[in-house]
Amino acid sequence: MSPETVLSVTGLSKSFRAVKAVRDVSFSIPRGKTFGLVGESGSGKSTTARLVLRLVEPTAGSISFRGKDLAGLSSGDLRAERRHMQMIFQDPFGSLNPRMSVRDTLVEPQVVHGIGTPAEQLKTAERLLAEVSMPRAALDRYPHEFSGGQRQRIAIARALATNPEMIVADEPVSALDVSVQAQVLNLMRDLQDRHGTTMLFISHDLRVVQFMCDEIGVMYLGEIVEQGPRDRIYGAPAHPYTQALLASAPGKAGGQRARLKGEIPSAHAVPSGCAFRTRCPHAFERCTVEKPAMRAIGGGQKAACHLLDAAAAA
Amino acid sequence: MTAHIAPLAADPVSPNIERRTVLAVENLGLSLRNADGLLPIVTDVSFSIREGEAVALVGESGCGKSITASAIMGIAPDNSVITGTITLNGKVISGLSPKDRRKLCGRHMGFIFQEPMTALHPTLSIGRQMTDTLRHNLGLGQAEATNRAAELLDRVGIPRARDILKGYVHELSGGMRQRVMIALAISCGPSLIIADEPTTALDVTIQAQVLDLLDDMRREMNLAMLFITHDLEVVGDFCEKAVVMYAGDVVERGLSADVVQAPAHPYARGLIDAVPAHDDGRTRLTPILGTVPPVGQWPEGCRFAPRCNRADDQCRARPALERHGPTDARCWHPLETMA
Ligand SMILES: Nc1ncnc2c1ncn2[C@@H]1O[C@H](COP(=O)(O)OP(=O)(O)O)[C@@H](O)[C@H]1O
Ligand SMILES: Nc1ncnc2c1ncn2[C@@H]1O[C@H](COP(=O)(O)OP(=O)(O)O)[C@@H](O)[C@H]1O
Ligand code: SF4
Ligand code: SF4
Ligand SMILES: [Mg+2]
Ligand SMILES: [Mg+2]
Numbered sequence: 001m002s003p004e005t006v007l008s009v010t011g012l013s014k015s016f017r018a019v020k021a022v023r024d025v026s027f028s029i030p031r032g033k034t035f036g037l038v039g040e041s042g043s044g045k046s047t048t049a050r051l052v053l054r055l056v057e058p059t060a061g062s063i064s065f066r067g068k069d070l071a072g073l074s075s076g077d078l079r080a081e082r083r084h085m086q087m088i089f090q091d092p093f094g095s096l097n098p099r100m101s102v103r104d105t106l107v108e109p110q111v112v113h114g115i116g117t118p119a120e121q122l123k124t125a126e127r128l129l130a131e132v133s134m135p136r137a138a139l140d141r142y143p144h145e146f147s148g149g150q151r152q153r154i155a156i157a158r159a160l161a162t163n164p165e166m167i168v169a170d171e172p173v174s175a176l177d178v179s180v181q182a183q184v185l186n187l188m189r190d191l192q193d194r195h196g197t198t199m200l201f202i203s204h205d206l207r208v209v210q211f212m213c214d215e216i217g218v219m220y221l222g223e224i225v226e227q228g229p230r231d232r233i234y235g236a237p238a239h240p241y242t243q244a245l246l247a248s249a250p251g252k253a254g255g256q257r258a259r260l261k262g263e264i265p266s267a268h269a270v271p272s273g274c275a276f277r278t279r280c281p282h283a284f285e286r287c288t289v290e291k292p293a294m295r296a297i298g299g300g301q302k303a304a305c306h307l308l309d310a311a312a313a314a
Numbered sequence: 315m316t317a318h319i320a321p322l323a324a325d326p327v328s329p330n331i332e333r334r335t336v337l338a339v340e341n342l343g344l345s346l347r348n349a350d351g352l353l354p355i356v357t358d359v360s361f362s363i364r365e366g367e368a369v370a371l372v373g374e375s376g377c378g379k380s381i382t383a384s385a386i387m388g389i390a391p392d393n394s395v396i397t398g399t400i401t402l403n404g405k406v407i408s409g410l411s412p413k414d415r416r417k418l419c420g421r422h423m424g425f426i427f428q429e430p431m432t433a434l435h436p437t438l439s440i441g442r443q444m445t446d447t448l449r450h451n452l453g454l455g456q457a458e459a460t461n462r463a464a465e466l467l468d469r470v471g472i473p474r475a476r477d478i479l480k481g482y483v484h485e486l487s488g489g490m491r492q493r494v495m496i497a498l499a500i501s502c503g504p505s506l507i508i509a510d511e512p513t514t515a516l517d518v519t520i521q522a523q524v525l526d527l528l529d530d531m532r533r534e535m536n537l538a539m540l541f542i543t544h545d546l547e548v549v550g551d552f553c554e555k556a557v558v559m560y561a562g563d564v565v566e567r568g569l570s571a572d573v574v575q576a577p578a579h580p581y582a583r584g585l586i587d588a589v590p591a592h593d594d595g596r597t598r599l600t601p602i603l604g605t606v607p608p609v610g611q612w613p614e615g616c617r618f619a620p621r622c623n624r625a626d627d628q629c630r631a632r633p634a635l636e637r638h639g640p641t642d643a644r645c646w647h648p649l650e651t652m653a
């Protein structure tokens with residue numbers, strides 16, 4: 001692993017009883033970059049985030065963070081490592097303690113990780129509030145006194161309180177109206193530029209992912225089916241699922257919506273061969289019996305589809 | 315027929331055919347009566363929908379879209395005070411008794427909501443809910459109603475319709491529930507469909523399927539459709555006209571192509587600029603500063619003024635909704651448009 005790689009995930013899988021939520025997922029994120037996960041709901045994005053955060057235990061696979069294998073860490077070391085990996089979720093109400101003032105919300109993570117003196121902790125809290133463009137007067141107020149966008153700003157400030165190397169953001173703007181969503185996205189990019197934070201960014205909104213991410217993994221039924229730099233994924237999608245996803249988005253020229261048949265199958269019963277075959281407009285016999293391998297197709301892009309073998313052979 | 319709402323520019327779909335107006339909403343206002351008096355929620359909303367036409371009601375949350383729909387459907391909260399006129403198929407319905415209103419609405423209006431679980435009964439089978447509606451509104455017998463229900467489910471793309479009739483809503487996926495809602499909405503042959511954020515909770519792939527289905531239904535049945543959404547990109551694809559709301563007001567109204575591509579109102583422009591575009595590779599977005607003021611805290615004059623970079627002294631007076639270029643906008647200093 002290169003020293004510039006902050007997070008590296010290899011062969012990560014997670015089953016909840018019969019539900020195969022995440023299957024053999026691998027990716028890595030260089031320092032200061034944002035890796036995005038997109039896909040329909042139920043495709044395993046949040047479970048991947050929770051695995052990376054070690055909120056759930058993987059069934060298989062390894063996670064290396066800052067050069068350390070997270071699975072090998074004692075619970076004490078893992079807690080210490082948490083300082084360097086913080087999170088932001090869709091619903092800041094769920095992640096902010098309603099009975100904690102904004103001051104305590106921003107001071108607490110510093111206390112937990114033993115950062116600074118009480119006076120310094122308070123100073124940091126004030127600086128963080130300013131960084132997310134909230135007035136100092138907010139310190140003495142409580143989460144319910146703020147709008148959704150302001151609560152998300154507070155959640156971002158809290159995530160920054162330990163000066164983490166990496167932030168995992170799961171649908172951070174999905175609950176916000178577009179005008180406020182734009183404010184929060186700008187803020188996240190500014191802070192990332194300023195602090196050089198590495199980011200795992202999850203959204204079902206293709207426009208938001210395109211705006212935020214350097215590299216993107218497209219998930220379907222627990223797997224990454226295509227991965228690559230943003231401009232390749234959006235400009236030259238190679239996997240039929242990525243193509244269908246992009247073509248389904250509203251606002252495409254001429255209102256030509258692609259009709260992807262059916263719905264994502266249950267993670268209880270993943271189809272044999274290529275998991276996408278039940279909805280793929282190009283499926284052929286081989287797709288039922290043989291699982292397509294991930295194949296590099298140049299420019300850092302790779303995808304798992306039998307059609308790419310044919311293209312490579314031709 | 316009420317026709318003093320100026321017709322918009324030529325109909326892009328069928329320019330030569332005179333289309334009947336199905337719904338006309340004129341100067342609709344809705345206030346809620348509470349201990350302190352009247353709280354205005356919606357003021358002066360006017361638009362009309364012709365047969366076969368989809369009109370979008372767009373805006374961020376809290377601007378009054380759903381409550382406008384509820385006033386049209388006759389299900390506004392009991393403490394509502396409603397002003398203005400609502401006309402359905404040439405008949406003024408805003409003054410009707412709740413009972414007459416319900417009778418008319420069951421037959422002539424169909425509803426589709428964002429969350430079908432709130433509109434569909436959780437413990438009644440899907441078949442029972444559909445046949446009850448068909449029997450009640452169309453006077454069909456049980457066997458006939460069951461056949462018709464199965465046909466409807468089939469028509470909205472639900473496989474194994476007979477089995478699904480015996481099932482319950484919670485057994486279905488979000489997309490399938492929405493199809494059941496659509497089947498119910500069209501079941502009595504309505505002339506108007508009101509769809510309140512029908513695809514907001516769905517994945518883009520399923521959203522595309524449901525929008526296609528609604529579009530097919532509109533064409534096939536020549537339906538007038540009021541389509542409520544916060545997503546301007548959906549509007550451009552799916553609706554002929556758009557009505558943009560902000561803080562209880564209509565701020566812009568016109569053909570959706572004009573509203574989406576060349577809006578005159580700064581709020582409409584702001585909504586468009588705030589969305590990350592598909593391919594522009596910008597490193598910053600252009601947000602609208604601040605937030606939508608809650609009801610009861612609207613500023614005097616132009617309600618958008620505290621967030622508007624064109625605001626000046628004149629904006630302390632309330633602007634009227636007037637024609638500027640191709641669209642109508644409620645603004646003293648509308649943006650220059652190409653037309
Ligand atoms: N704690 C859990 N127990 C059982 N199944 C789960 C659990 N968490 C997630 N799943 C299942 O795993 C799959 C992936 O879910 P998730 O990671 O939430 O997807 P996404 O975030 O892409 O919507 C889904 O089928 C979901 O129902
Ligand atoms: N029954 C009610 N009592 C009090 N306020 C209400 C009621 N229904 C809606 N409102 C208020 O009216 C405003 C408009 O609501 P709504 O029509 O639901 O907005 P939208 O659908 O555009 O998001 C909101 O500020 C909301 O809080
Ligand atoms: S492997 Fe077959 S089914 Fe899967 S995406 Fe490629 S063509 Fe479609
Ligand atoms: S009337 Fe004035 S404040 Fe209101 S939108 Fe127009 S320019 Fe802005
Ligand atoms: Mg999720
Ligand atoms: Mg609403």
